[in-house]
Amino acid sequence: MTTAETDIFQTLESEVRSYSRGWPTVFESASGSWLRSEDGRDYLDFFAGAGALNYGHNNPVLKAALIDYIAGDGITHGLDMHTVAKRELLESFDSHILKPRGLDYKVQFPGPTGANAVESALKLARKVTGRSSIINFTNAFHGMTLGALSVTGNSMKRAGAGIPLVHATPMPFDNYFDGVTEDFHWFSRVLDDSGSGLNRPAAVIVETVQGEGGVNVARPEWLRALAKLCSDRDILLIVDDVQMGCGRTGPFFSFEIAGITPDIVTLSKSIGGYGLPMALTLFKRDLDVWSPGEHNGTFRGNNPAFVTSKVALDHYWSDDSLHQATLAKGARIAEAFTELSTRYEGQVSTRGRGLVQGLVFEEPDHAAKVCNIAFDQGLLAETSGPSDEVVKLLPPLTITEDELDHGLRILTEATDTVCS
Template sequence: MRIFENLESEVRGYIRSFPTIFEKAKGALLYDEQGEKYIDFFAGAGTLNYGHNNDKISEALIEYLKNDGVVHGLDLATTAKKNFLQKFSDTILAPRNLEYKIQFTGPTGTNAVETAIKIARMVKGRSNIVSFTNGYHGLTMGALALTGNAFYRDEAYISRSNVSFMPYDGYFGDDVNTIDYLRKFLDDPSSGLDLPAAIILETVQAEGGVNVASSQWLRDLEQLCRDYDILLIVDDIQVGNGRTGEFFSFEEAGINPDIITMSKAIGGGLPLALVLLKPELDQWKPGEHTGTFRGNNLAFVASAVALEYWDNDDLSQAVKSKSEVLRNRLEEIAEKYPDANASVRGRGLVYGLELPEKNFASEVSTKCFEKGLIIELAGALDQIVKFLPPLTIKEDVLKEGLDIIDESIGEILQEKKERLTGEF
């Protein structure tokens, strides 16, 4: 690992949690240079919904390159882009009766968020944006202003202007309806809340702690936006692309956002980000918002193949089935170890196991890595063990990973008990 310590920036993060050199990957498995196997419950932070080196995607990419397909084309028309647009329209938009224009941005999710808030401000002629407590929307300047976690925010470099934070669903517990709270601020001309151009949210706050908004809360938020002429932006970068069981995370609630940001798994494992916006909002002048890597032809090829998973509801049903396995086992683990004070929450194949004792979740992640499982943390205090396996993970591999979680928690609690016993 010395070359990484000597040459790579101190900003590197995940390498510190999982200190080995990975060489190969397939499906839901990673292998390091020593041939050690690791089950992947991280999936590139939700990028690898279809698994590592998916055979169909890899074959399509190899064939495209062998035929000298265009790799870089700015926003020129290419066969790869044409095929992606047609596939996305036919498979995703049309069956859901959704009408959106598709804008390709820079290659990562934060680029999509920057684009979404820029067009919202331009169309509405207002600059304020409402974001929510525990929200995570990226780390470039505009997106960072929307991100709540203090770890990422510093007076030296953050631009806090024109963003207002409001409480997410359940932030005050079950006794406070946070939509009513927000409505009160909007109704009061002396509240200090400027009428926003848009409200942006994740329907499941993955990085923020796997906080799940109820369908009713989402419908009430949509109605509030309509009542006050505010655009509704759904950030579906991590929990879209089938992560919650449906392709879009908001489908269950039956809402129709004005703007949707997408990245991560939409590229089939390759860099791709896009913004879906209602046609009347597409008020850009040609070339008014650009980027050298807006659109990625290899990702178009990969994505068009990945979208074939949505030609029927087989994957959706599989996610829902595996979601039951995941939830049931996590609840069993929480009940099995009462000393952990664990709680479970999530949807589809994004789940969180909250372990409130300081550093306990971190210890679990470390112990899991030693036993051959890659799993990361979430929440403001890194108190959530976050489950984000590929959607295509085989059920026996999912259960094997859950066994490692069970064993790791049990061993850590036993070690704590032995240390306490030794002190007396």
């Protein structure tokens, strides 16, 4: 890539850009699990739009439906008006997702992003309970708007707010103390002690797997204990499934493995199916206390996303084939990463669930080195964690076994280069 080809980005685009710095090329097209740069080089995608492309790039089933809808002059922008596309999405979501799981959620379209969904969840919890405080967790990430930032752990991102972020109290995520401290002992004590100084919260917000936080996986028993703690004390439980939902960990919802039913759930990223902006906030029926228009947004009615979302649900979630395939592919990555952890014991470890897997380096800068080498070999993978010490994999759920093995070979060779 020549300097001339990137001059316009350097000249006009803000310094806030990030991914383009680690992947210095200009992409032109994409299909399935691959992107192609304008100079004709192919890159295997283990990033998948930060989890927004669970079904791959330009998925042909979804693309056909989208082209037909646009060609037929289907509604593009609809605010919260009734449309055929919205009705068909709601029908598919109810029949393929909610009813089979025994979930009686109302569905809100809060705006097109995960942060929109989180903001609406926090506002609703406060409105329902009449309380202002929210409990979040160490290393959490919930979005970049002010409310979402207040329950996010990363200090650099929080500092970008420019103002104090209040009305949120962090608690230790599962295994934060490496198993030394009893789960929820301190949390339950301060909740029940009138002298603790902790305001009774409206809600607890949690990710079952912290992607941006470093692929930190909550155990099912920890999630069950958290749900019970909340239920026993009349605190709403919000599960942020923006990145880990839509099958990323295997089942459609990442909390299914724990057998819990959150009061509120946030979805975005891959719920749109095709990478089109869309978000949902789900909540138990008795929590629907909104007044008309009390929370809204101009682009909450992205009808092309309703179309591709509906087709994705019909095509991939009418049975458990994708669920089982995701678990099998995740096990393949875990096997390869475990081999590396054994080979470089003390330097490397691994954690993950389904098709979100992390390779953790004791020397944080080694993760970026591995990703840089992988990019040079035609593979996109990002780092995460408080010190960017984790190579995080989020490949499309539709990736083939051969593609998966190809990418793992590149990562293995890159790790060998860095750690040997």
